[in-house]
Amino acid sequence: MKLRKILALLLTAAALLTLAACSGGSGDAQVVNILSANYEDQIAIQKVWLEEKFPDAEINITYMSSGKLAAKLQAEGTATEADIALSLSSSYANTLKGEGLLRAYTPEGTNFKAEYADADHIVNPNGVWCGAILLNTEELAKHNLPEPKSYKDLLDPVYKGHIVMTNPVSSSTGYFFLLGILNLYGEEEGWAYFDKLAENVMLFGESGSIPSTYVEKGEAAIGLGIDYEGMRLESEGKPVKVVFAEEGAPFDYDTTLLINREEEPSAFVLEVMKAITSPEGNAVFNNYNIAVLEGQPDRGSYPADFKVLDMEGISDAELKTKLTAEWSARYE
Secondary structure, three states: OOHHHHHHHHHHHHHHHHHHHHOOOOOOOOOOEEEEEHHHHHHHHHHHHHHHOOOOOOOOOEEEEHHHHHHHHHHHHHHHHOOEEEEHHHHHHHHHHHHHOOOOOOOOOEEOOOOOOOOOOOOOOEEEEEEEEEEHHHHHOOOOOOOOOOHHHOOHHHHHOOOOEEEOOOOOOHHHHHHHHHHOOOHHHHHHHHHHHHHHEEEEEOOOHHHHHHHHHHHOOOOEEEEEHHHHHHHHOOEEEEOOOOOEOOOEEEEEEEEEOOOOOOOOHHHHHHHHOHHHHHHHHOOOOOOOOOOOOOOOOOOOOOOEEOOOOOHHHHHHHHHHHHHHHHHH
16 A cells, blocks of 8 residues: 555656656757858857846857758748748848748837838848959969959959859858849849859858958958958958959848748747847847948948949849759859
8 A cells, every 4th residue: 555655756756757747848948040141250259148038048140151051941931940040141031031931020119211221020121232253462463463343354264274263153242242233234234254164263162251261361352242241351461352353242131030930939039030130130140331220330341332232122032043943054
């Protein structure tokens, strides 16, 4: 009889422990899984900021190039373990939105500029970045190369094997150069331009950071890269010069996205979204030069004659699918 009572007590205790464990499960746990297309040095800074804000939480941030990040979310659908996606360009973000893979989230106390705001509060903008011609001045001198001033200059055979660009299929940076130049010249002349440019390009890299990395290290004399990366390298005293093409600079904005998982987002995930999209958080997560918040000043110093290309269609997911398919057929 005593043994039966002891067994009953043990079973009751086990059940209570199981119930306690369940009540402290994923619904209450302070865990967030973030996929980010931002660069790893920036991710490290952003992770520290979140960990200081939420010291008892588990903050997981994984870097992936834009194309791979979007493809992962598309493949996993609502079964994904990702809670938040960061730094995807507007076209990738709108693709995911159209496929029902994102949830609406309205930031509190954050006023986005009208040209970047989403009426559905699904694609929340984070920052704007531009494209530039990045030059390694030592490599130019070593190979006796003139400084290019325009996109047309880059077609000169003297630059053959000295240019790095990112692949528009995998990189948002590569894509905005593609779209901007096609808008500039029209599709027929624009594709003819890239046919000629491809003859001079030594590498179409996967990530938007590759041009600046190659130029910084002297592995390429010229990179079609990101403005703020070149400006940072210049400020650090590297032999890097930023040139904005005479025709204009391409640009796009990136985003902060709440993923549409099978289960509702936890209260903690929503707290993280609130932190990232706040004006304070935007100052940490927007490491670009151009602001997306009303009343927030731009960073960086642009030349007096700085201008941008016509980027009509930059957020059009169907157009991106069409143009990147054409790119693959031509150059891959």
